[in-house]
Amino acid sequence: AQSVTQLDSQVPVFEEAPVELRCNYSSSVSVYLFWYVQYPNQGLQLLLKYLSGSTLVKGINGFEAEFNKSQTSFHLRKPSVHISDTAEYFCAVSGLAGGTSYGKLTFGQGTILTVHP
Amino acid sequence: DVKVTQSSRYLVKRTGEKVFLECVQDMDHENMFWYRQDPGLGLRLIYFSYDVKMKEKGDIPEGYSVSREKKERFSLILESASTNQTSMYLCASSLGSTGSNEQYFGPGTRLTVT
Numbered sequence: 001a002q003s004v005t006q007l008d009s010q011v012p013v014f015e016e017a018p019v020e021l022r023c024n025y026s027s028s029v030s031v032y033l034f035w036y037v038q039y040p041n042q043g044l045q046l047l048l049k050y051l052s053g054s055t056l057v058k059g060i061n062g063f064e065a066e067f068n069k070s071q072t073s074f075h076l077r078k079p080s081v082h083i084s085d086t087a088e089y090f091c092a093v094s095g096l097a098g099g100t101s102y103g104k105l106t107f108g109q110g111t112i113l114t115v116h117p
Numbered sequence: 118d119v120k121v122t123q124s125s126r127y128l129v130k131r132t133g134e135k136v137f138l139e140c141v142q143d144m145d146h147e148n149m150f151w152y153r154q155d156p157g158l159g160l161r162l163i164y165f166s167y168d169v170k171m172k173e174k175g176d177i178p179e180g181y182s183v184s185r186e187k188k189e190r191f192s193l194i195l196e197s198a199s200t201n202q203t204s205m206y207l208c209a210s211s212l213g214s215t216g217s218n219e220q221y222f223g224p225g226t227r228l229t230v231t
Contacts, residue, residue, distance in 0.1 A: 009157065032217050043121070043207060043222030044160075051217050090159060094216035103148050103211040103218055104175075107160040 002027040002093050006108035013081055014116050021076040021111045023091030033074045034092040034105065035065055044090065050074065061085070086115045120144075121223040123208055129229045136195040138226050140208030147212065149191035150220065151175075151183060154205040166191055167214065198230045 007022040025031065032051050036044040048059025055067040065076045074091060091108040124139035142149065148167050152160040152175075162175030164183040172183050180202060184192045191210075195202055205227050209220040 004159075006159075034219065036222075041224075043224045044209075044220075045222065046219040049217075049219065103213065103216045103220065104150075104162065104165060105160075105220060106162075107152075109157055109159040 002031065002095055002106045004091050004093055004106055004108035006089075006091055006111050008111050009109065010112045010114070012114045012116060015083055016080050018079050019077065019081050019085075019113065021089050021091075021113065023074045023076065023108055025072050025074065025091070025093045027072075027093060027095055029095045032094040033065075033067060034094070035059065035063070035074070035076050036090045036092060038088045038090065038110075040087070047076070047089070081113070081115045083115050083117060085113060088112050121208055121210055121221050123206075123223040123226050125226050126224060127227050127229075129231065130195075130198050131231055132199060134195075134198050134230075136198050136228065136230075138193040138195075138206055138208075138228070140191045140193070140210075140223055141189055142191075142210040142221070143189065144210060144212070144221065145188065146210035146221075147188075147214070148210060149185065150209040150211075151181075151191065151193045152207045152209065153177070154207055154225070160207060163193065198228075200230050202228065203230045204228060 005024045034049045035047040038044045050067045058064045092105040121142045150165040151163045166172045166185040182194045207225045208223040211220045212218045
């Protein structure tokens, strides 16, 4: 079984400040890791994903995330946020266990990022 | 541009009614998913389908059923709607079986059961 914990339900920041959204996961098998973003009144869209290789992955809109296997974490960062980054962010994992995975994702509870002027 | 569409953005139904939520994708994806989204709980998987007429239960299938008669269409059915099924419902689709491909989401249907 897999689980994902997003450590902060809400993160308020001022515009142009750096931000980190924290995600920890547990799994008995190797995983793929994802961050999705949901803007108000929209569905989710992919920010970035980690499959293998370099532990630092870059995504859209200036976001990046670092996979830390020993700490089972996949924290999302942006060095300078904009008002338009206000949204809910979801961390998700997909196991590599076998053929019946079919891309099923286990999501965290979500973190609401609010950027203030 | 890839697209997942859902039949309604907002829906209001009465307790006990049978409710159909429809999802259509135009990407020829094998996999389709239904989630419900509730504040503080994230997205929880209700059912998914990896091929026409194939379906598997997710984490919270009770009170729901699904139908996939065509590859592009995946329907969620609430046999007898209850107030605790008031929620946002999201449909998604993805390619392949490895789990490395992203899921593409529809805009969601906000269902209110009164």
